[in-house]
Amino acid sequence: MKRFRGAALRPALAIALALGLLAPFAASAQDSSPSPTDGVIRSPTRQEIHAELQAAFAETDEPAQNTEGVYVTGVTSDLQSVNPYLVESSPSLDVVGLVYEGLYNSDPRTGEPIPTALADYWEISPDRLTYTFYLNKDARWHDGVDVTAEDVAFSLEALSNPATGSAYTGAFNEAVDSWQVIDQDTIQIVAKEPRFTFLYDIQGLFIVPKHIWENVPFEEWATDPGSTGQDPARIIGTGPYRFNSWLQGQEISLVRNEDYYEHKPNFREYLIRIYPDAEAQFNAFLNGDIDAIGLEPEQVQVVENTDGLSWQSWPERGFVYYEFNLDPSVPLFQDKRVRQAFMWALDRESIVNDIMRGFGEVATGTHPEISPGYAPDRMTTKYTYDPERAKQLLAEAGWTDTNGNGTVDKDGQEMSFEFLYASGSPTNDTLVAYLQDAWRQVGIDMQPRALDLPTLIESTTSNNEWRMAMYGFGWDATFIQDVMFGCDQTPPVGFNDMKYCNPELDEIHDQAKREFDEEKRRELLIQASDIVNEEQPVGIITFSVAIGAYNDRVHNYHESAWGNQSYVGLWVEE
Amino acid sequence: MGRFIIRRLLLMIPLTVGVTFLTFGLMNLIPGSPYTNLRSNPRIRPSDIARLEEQLGLNRPWPVRYVEWLGDLLQGDLGRSMQNQVPVIDRISAVLPNTLLLTTTALIFSLVIAVPLGVYAAARHRSWFDRGTNLATVALWAIPNAWLAIMLVVLFSFKFKEWGLPSLPATGITSPRGGGDLMDRIKHLILPTISLGLIQIGIWSAYIRSSMLEALHSDFIRTARAKGLANRAVLFSHAFRNAFLPLVTLVGLSIPSLFGGAILIESVFAWNGMGLLALQAVEQRDYTLVMGTTLMFAVLTMLANLIADVLYGVLDPRVRVD
Numbered sequence: 001m002k003r004f005r006g007a008a009l010r011p012a013l014a015i016a017l018a019l020g021l022l023a024p025f026a027a028s029a030q031d032s033s034p035s036p037t038d039g040v041i042r043s044p045t046r047q048e049i050h051a052e053l054q055a056a057f058a059e060t061d062e063p064a065q066n067t068e069g070v071y072v073t074g075v076t077s078d079l080q081s082v083n084p085y086l087v088e089s090s091p092s093l094d095v096v097g098l099v100y101e102g103l104y105n106s107d108p109r110t111g112e113p114i115p116t117a118l119a120d121y122w123e124i125s126p127d128r129l130t131y132t133f134y135l136n137k138d139a140r141w142h143d144g145v146d147v148t149a150e151d152v153a154f155s156l157e158a159l160s161n162p163a164t165g166s167a168y169t170g171a172f173n174e175a176v177d178s179w180q181v182i183d184q185d186t187i188q189i190v191a192k193e194p195r196f197t198f199l200y201d202i203q204g205l206f207i208v209p210k211h212i213w214e215n216v217p218f219e220e221w222a223t224d225p226g227s228t229g230q231d232p233a234r235i236i237g238t239g240p241y242r243f244n245s246w247l248q249g250q251e252i253s254l255v256r257n258e259d260y261y262e263h264k265p266n267f268r269e270y271l272i273r274i275y276p277d278a279e280a281q282f283n284a285f286l287n288g289d290i291d292a293i294g295l296e297p298e299q300v301q302v303v304e305n306t307d308g309l310s311w312q313s314w315p316e317r318g319f320v321y322y323e324f325n326l327d328p329s330v331p332l333f334q335d336k337r338v339r340q341a342f343m344w345a346l347d348r349e350s351i352v353n354d355i356m357r358g359f360g361e362v363a364t365g366t367h368p369e370i371s372p373g374y375a376p377d378r379m380t381t382k383y384t385y386d387p388e389r390a391k392q393l394l395a396e397a398g399w400t401d402t403n404g405n406g407t408v409d410k411d412g413q414e415m416s417f418e419f420l421y422a423s424g425s426p427t428n429d430t431l432v433a434y435l436q437d438a439w440r441q442v443g444i445d446m447q448p449r450a451l452d453l454p455t456l457i458e459s460t461t462s463n464n465e466w467r468m469a470m471y472g473f474g475w476d477a478t479f480i481q482d483v484m485f486g487c488d489q490t491p492p493v494g495f496n497d498m499k500y501c502n503p504e505l506d507e508i509h510d511q512a513k514r515e516f517d518e519e520k521r522r523e524l525l526i527q528a529s530d531i532v533n534e535e536q537p538v539g540i541i542t543f544s545v546a547i548g549a550y551n552d553r554v555h556n557y558h559e560s561a562w563g564n565q566s567y568v569g570l571w572v573e574e
Numbered sequence: 575m576g577r578f579i580i581r582r583l584l585l586m587i588p589l590t591v592g593v594t595f596l597t598f599g600l601m602n603l604i605p606g607s608p609y610t611n612l613r614s615n616p617r618i619r620p621s622d623i624a625r626l627e628e629q630l631g632l633n634r635p636w637p638v639r640y641v642e643w644l645g646d647l648l649q650g651d652l653g654r655s656m657q658n659q660v661p662v663i664d665r666i667s668a669v670l671p672n673t674l675l676l677t678t679t680a681l682i683f684s685l686v687i688a689v690p691l692g693v694y695a696a697a698r699h700r701s702w703f704d705r706g707t708n709l710a711t712v713a714l715w716a717i718p719n720a721w722l723a724i725m726l727v728v729l730f731s732f733k734f735k736e737w738g739l740p741s742l743p744a745t746g747i748t749s750p751r752g753g754g755d756l757m758d759r760i761k762h763l764i765l766p767t768i769s770l771g772l773i774q775i776g777i778w779s780a781y782i783r784s785s786m787l788e789a790l791h792s793d794f795i796r797t798a799r800a801k802g803l804a805n806r807a808v809l810f811s812h813a814f815r816n817a818f819l820p821l822v823t824l825v826g827l828s829i830p831s832l833f834g835g836a837i838l839i840e841s842v843f844a845w846n847g848m849g850l851l852a853l854q855a856v857e858q859r860d861y862t863l864v865m866g867t868t869l870m871f872a873v874l875t876m877l878a879n880l881i882a883d884v885l886y887g888v889l890d891p892r893v894r895v896d
Contacts, residue, residue, distance in 0.1 A: 072750045078854070080658050088612055162625055167612055170619030203617055228660045248660065248668045249854075250747065250846040271750050273844075276854065280745050280844040287731055287744040454606030454859070476617075492620040 039126030041516070043104075043113070046120045046136060050262060053116070056109065061556045061569035064266040069572030071554070072271040074281040074290045078249055082235050083227035084206035085159055085166040095252055095272060100206040100237035103133050103152070104199065111370075111477040111562040113199055116262070118147060118207055118238060128194035128516065129177075135185040138261035141209045142236045149187040153179060154210040156189070163218035168204035175201035195513045196521070197478050209236050240265050249274055266556075266571035285309075291554045291572065295547040297357040297427065303549045311549040313359060315369045316561035318474040318544035320431070322419075326498045326537060327464045332417065335397040339536035340381070344393065345442045346435070347385035352542055355430050360542040365529040368543040370561050371479045372518065373525030379533050390442040401443050408443035416445035417467035420459055423450035431541075432470065461491035469497070472544075477562070479525055482509035485532060500537035579884065586876050590869065595640060597868045598861070602636040606859045608656040630656055632861075643865060652869070653862040655855075662866035665851065670870070672747060673840070673847035677832045679767045681825070684774035691775070692782025693817075696790060697809055707779060715776035720838040723769035727842070730765060745844040766843045770835050774828065781824060785817040792816070819890050826882020830875045 044052075075091035084096040101117040115121050119133040139147040156179050158164050159172050166172075175198060177190040191198045212234055216224050226234030229246040237243070240262075241254035254270040273290055275281040285293040286306060295303065295311060303309045322342070324333040333339055348362040364382050367373035376382070394400070399408040399415055408415045421432050432448045439446050446468065451459060460469045473495070475481060483494045486509060487501035505528055512524040532538075550557045556569040609626055612618045627633055631642075646653060652662035695707040727744045734741035743762050748754045789795065790813050798812045837849030844850075848867060855863035887893050 070751055077858070078658065086659075088618070165626060165629055167609075167618045167622050167626060169625075170622040171617050174619070201617075222659045223654065228658060230660065230664075247846075248665055249851060251750070273746065273750060274846075275745065275844045276841045276850050280842065283727060283731070283744040284746065284844065287735070287741075289743070289745060289750050454604075454610040457610060458605040492623075 041124040041128075043115055043121045043123075046115045046262075049107075049114045049116055053108070054263075057556075057569055060558070064555075064569070064571035066571055066574055067266050067268070069267040069553075069574060070269045070271055071267045071292075071570065071572050072273060072290045073292050074273045074275050074284055076275050076277055076281055078274050079229065079246060079252060081222070081227045082229045082243060082246070083221060083224070084208065085164055085168070085204065086222055086227055088167055091272065091274075095254070096206065096237075097239070098241040098254055098270065099235065099239045099243050100208065101139075101239045102206050106477065106562055108560060108562055118152075128196075129191050131189045131191065131198070132182070133187050133189070135187070136261065137185055139238050140259060140261070141211075141238055142242050142257060143209075144259075145209065145211055147207070147209075147238055148184050149181045150184075151210045152187045152207055153181050154214065155205065155207045158208065158213070158218060158221070159205055161218045165219075165222045166204065172202055172204070193514075196516050197480065197513050200476060200478055207238065212236050241270055244269070266569065285549065285551075288551060290551075292548065292550040292557065295549050297359040297547065299549075300357065300359075300547060308552045309549055310552060310557075311547055312557070312559070313545050313547045314560055315361065316474070316544055316546045317368055317370065317477075318472055318546070319363060319368065319540050320470065320472050320542055320544070321538045321540045322435070322468055322470045323460070323498050323538045324536075325460075325464065325467050326500050329464055330467065331413070332415065332467060336535050337393040337397040338399065339539070340383075341390040341393040341397075341442065342439065342444070343383040343536060343539050344386045344390035345438050345444070346383075346539075346541070347438065348383075348541060349385065351431065351434060355427060355434060356542065356545075359545040359547060361545065363540040363543050365526075365533045366481060366540060367479060367525065367529055368475075371475065371525070372522045373479050373529055375526045375529070378526050379530055381534060387438075387442050394443065399443070406440075406443065407445040414445065415443065417447070419446045419448050419468045419470065420451055420456055420466055421448065421470040422453050422456050424452070428470070435470075460497045478513075480509055480512050481528060481532070482506065482513075485509075485528075485537065498537045500535075502531065502535065505531050575884070575887065578887075579880070582880050582883070586873070586880075589876060590872055591644070593872045594644070594865060594869060598636060598640045598643065598865060601856070601859070601861055601864050602639075604859070607632055608859050608861070610859065643862075647869075652866045655860055655863045657855075657858050657860045657863070662862050665863060666848070666866055666870055669847050669851050672845060673833070673836055673849060676763070676766055676770065676839070676845060676847060677829075677836055679763060680770035680774065681828075681832065683767050684771035684778055685825075687771075688775045688778030689782055689814075692779040693786055693809060693814055695779065695783045696786030696813075696817075697805075699787060699790075704783075707783070711776040711780050713776075714772055715780075717773060719769055719773045719835050720842055722772060723765070723839055723842040726765050726769055747846055766839050766845050769842070770832070770839045773835065774832070777828070778821070778824075782817060782821065785820055786813055789813040789816040819886065822885050822889060823882045826878050826885075829878035830871075833871055833874070 075094075077089060077091055079095060080087045080089055080092045082096055082099070084100045087093050087096055103117060103119040103122070104113045105116040106112065107114045118136050118139055120136050122131055122133045124131055133152070135147065135149060135152070141147060156176070159166055159169060160176065162169050175191060175193075177192045179187060179189045181187050189202070195201070212226065213221070221227055224234070225231030229235065229243075232243055232245060235243040240257050240260045242257050244253040244255045246252045251274060252272040254272075256265050256268050258264070273284065275284060278296075281290070281293060282299060284290050286302070286309075288308070300311060303311050324339055326333060352358065352360040352362060361369065364376035365374070365379045367375070394408055394415075398410045400410075401408050403409065405414075419432065419435070421428055429450070436446050436448055456469065460466050473484070483489055484496055485500055485502070485505055486494060486496060487503065487506055488494075489496040490499050491497060508524050508528045508531070512521050512528070515521040515524060546559070546561065548557075548559045553573040555571050555573075607627060608630070609623050612623050612626075624633070631639060643653065652666075654661050655665055691707055691711075695704040698704050730742045731744035732741075742765050743749065744765075747759065747762050749758050749762075795808060795813055798808045803812075833849065836847060837853055839845065840847045840849040841853060848870065852864065852867035852871070854860075855867055
């Protein structure tokens with residue numbers, strides 16, 4: 001879950017997806033009601049989930065007619081590392097996630113945690129602190145060695161040690177209290193707090209082979225040839241693919257793990273080509289070099305008109321929003337009626353249809369369609385296009401045009417400010433031009449300013465000079481939103497650039513984190529959503545619809561908001 | 575000559591220090607760090623970012639880090655890329671051959687076309703051919719080469735494919751499926767070479783034309799013609815040989831602009847070369863890699879200039895380079 005550049009940013013969205021993929025799972029297993037006899041929560045078993053998934057995809061998937069194909073995709077930045085603890089960017093996570101595995105995976109249908117990886121199932125103790133993982137006895141390292149609880153304990157130790165150089169160590173150590181090997185195939189991990197979000201907090205816990213890494217001091221992991229990809233013999237995982245080669249800046253090659261314990265991929269080689277930018281990647285797709293790609297709305301027509309290419313779209317977690325600087329030193333937006341006026345002034349139906357070419361959904365509340373907290377009908381206020389209402393709210397808050405210059409003012413101060421957003425996306429440029437025009441109609445004078453992403457982030461997080469900014473974002477699969485609205489989540493801790501603070505909302509988020517019952521948690525999410533929708537510390541303009549295109553030589557292609565599941569049944573013609 | 579070369583080589587030292595100092599300073603004044611993107615990931619704590627930055631030594635002032643970088647350089651160590659911890663020298667040597675291949679073929683391509691063009695334009699001074707070439711070369715000169723590259727891709731990759739003609743690949747160095755043989759590589763080289771070389775044609779042919787014109791009005795040409803030599807022999811053996819000399823210098827001086835053009839062309843064609851590497855290093859704030867690529871460009875440029883000067887001395891006995 002990272003910040004991306006708003007309306008049109010595929011790679012960054014992929015980052016969000018990849019992080020969701022990794023941060024495996026949180027819901028179903030824990031939500032299943034505790035056993036009436038002992039209060040323990042048990043996840044379904046690997047066999048049960050496997051049978052269920054096969055049944056789910058059996059209806060739509062055709063049998064593979066060629067299992068020796070090469071599947072080619074593209075990325076727009078090179079790998080950071082092939083060591084799973086040293087990667088944060090989407091392409092790197094995607095690649096290491098195919099070679100290395102964690103204890104659990106995310107459900108391709110719902111994003112919930114499922115035991116399809118190195119754990120057969122797990123149990124959560126009645127006090128919700130102790131997680132007991134029963135390991136997959138069929139799993140082998142790529143070099144044939146058995147996977148044991150010692151490997152898991154070694155991996156936990158590596159991730160908890162700052163010397164390893166993992167960015168996830170801090171979050172991990174805040175969540176994990178201790179762990180203990182019970183026997184060869186059983187390990188217990190103890191949480192510091194009884195939170196349903198625990199499995200997210202230990203995101204990035206990939207399991208690495210002790211017999212390969214135990215002699216390398218943690219501080220040398222980053223530069224080890226097994227991390228830099230320079231020694232493929234040291235890149236040993238358990239996943240469906242083995243690492244084959246990495247030609248820096250050009251191409252990464254993975255080959256099918258013929259000894260994989262479960263459903264083996266239907267293609268022999270997975271090639272990931274590296275492109276300098278989205279345009280070059282798109283050209284390569286049109287030219288037939290790569291098999292699948294994420295699209296911008298404006299590219300759909302081109303794909304539509306090209307023989308041999310198809311596309312799909314699906315709702316996802318990403319959204320575009322603008323944020324207000326609510327620091328006490330900035331009086332402009334302190335009154336919530338002013339913030340609401342910004343939303344009433346927008347014709348968001350038109351934004352979806354004319355600017356996003358239909359690939360978006362007008363946001364009501366903070367939850368997208370795929371979230372359990374999605375409940376537009378339960379929001380107190382449904383913002384529609386009503387500029388008169390916007391003017392009226394501004395007037396009620398004391399903002400009127402007293403000097404006749406077309407801009408509202410109050411106590412001698414004009415409602416005039418700079419609006420920052422990320423450069424590089426034509427869709428964003430159009431959107432911001434529309435916002436400027438729509439707000440001008442109600443007397444708000446906003447001057448757009450495009451900045452490159454690092455500069456934009458710097459501008460909204462390091463000082464109070466900014467007034468309004470636009471970003472893209474995507475919730476993680478817990479859909480608990482304290483990272484953006486929590487009082488203690490101001491930069492550099494979280495995403496609360498606004499410095500918004502509502503203790504009541506914080507309390508709801510905290511309850512949601514401790515609530516293992518899905519229905520009750522859903523109610524809390526909706527309550528929180530309504531508060532934010534009412535107070536408008538940020539304005540969520542639209543939720544995104546992702547578009548994926550593929551070459552017709554690819555069969556059984558399906559993607560979802562929960563990440564690429566091409567490995568389920570996908571096969572490629574020769 | 576020997577002393578000249580040594581003096582020029584010694585002069586490269588302060589130049590290198592100047593170039594790298596400026597680059598290092600500028601890079602560090604741009605907002606961001608290799609970890610900027612982590613700052614917006616809620617699962618990563620600020621203390622983690624501080625720790626990672628400290629591990630890279632980024633918490634210290636940049637002039638201090640520059641001196642250290644220079645010290646390492648003296649020991650032949652360019653450090654490791656901050657993005658993926660691969661030694662900078664390995665990342666550069668992986669892509670340098672690609673850039674050298676592209677720039678060399680582009681240079682040859684442009685000279686092979688420009689030289690005859692310039693010579694004939696001068697020989698038929700004020701003819702329609704001359705005027706036409708003149709116009710064409712000015713036009714070529716004025717075209718931004720990244721735009722030209724995109725147009726070539728649209729025409730030769732997409733439109734040709736649409737029309738059922740044999741098309742050329744739009745991106746990359748090899749094809750992902752079953753590529754990598756010589757023919758495949760040559761096919762991938764054609765469009766980048768033309769894009770990078772076409773603009774140079776304008777410069778070279780205009781230059782050759784004017785120096786040919788100058789030569790053609792010299793006394794020794796009149797003598798040659800008076801001896802009854804064939805026009806061809808006069809043009810190529812006598813006039814061109816003279817006109818050719820300044821070209822050597824010009825080619826040397828054009829190396830930087832060739833590398834500069836390569837940055838754009840490599841981006842358009844996803845050509846895995848030095849330009850692309852440098853560009854991505856800047857975008858990712860990979861300070862060590864930026865320094866490595868800058869150093870490489872600076873050294874290549876200075877060496878090319880030196881070789882041009884030396885060659886000039888060798889080819890033209892009238893010039894004494896020391």
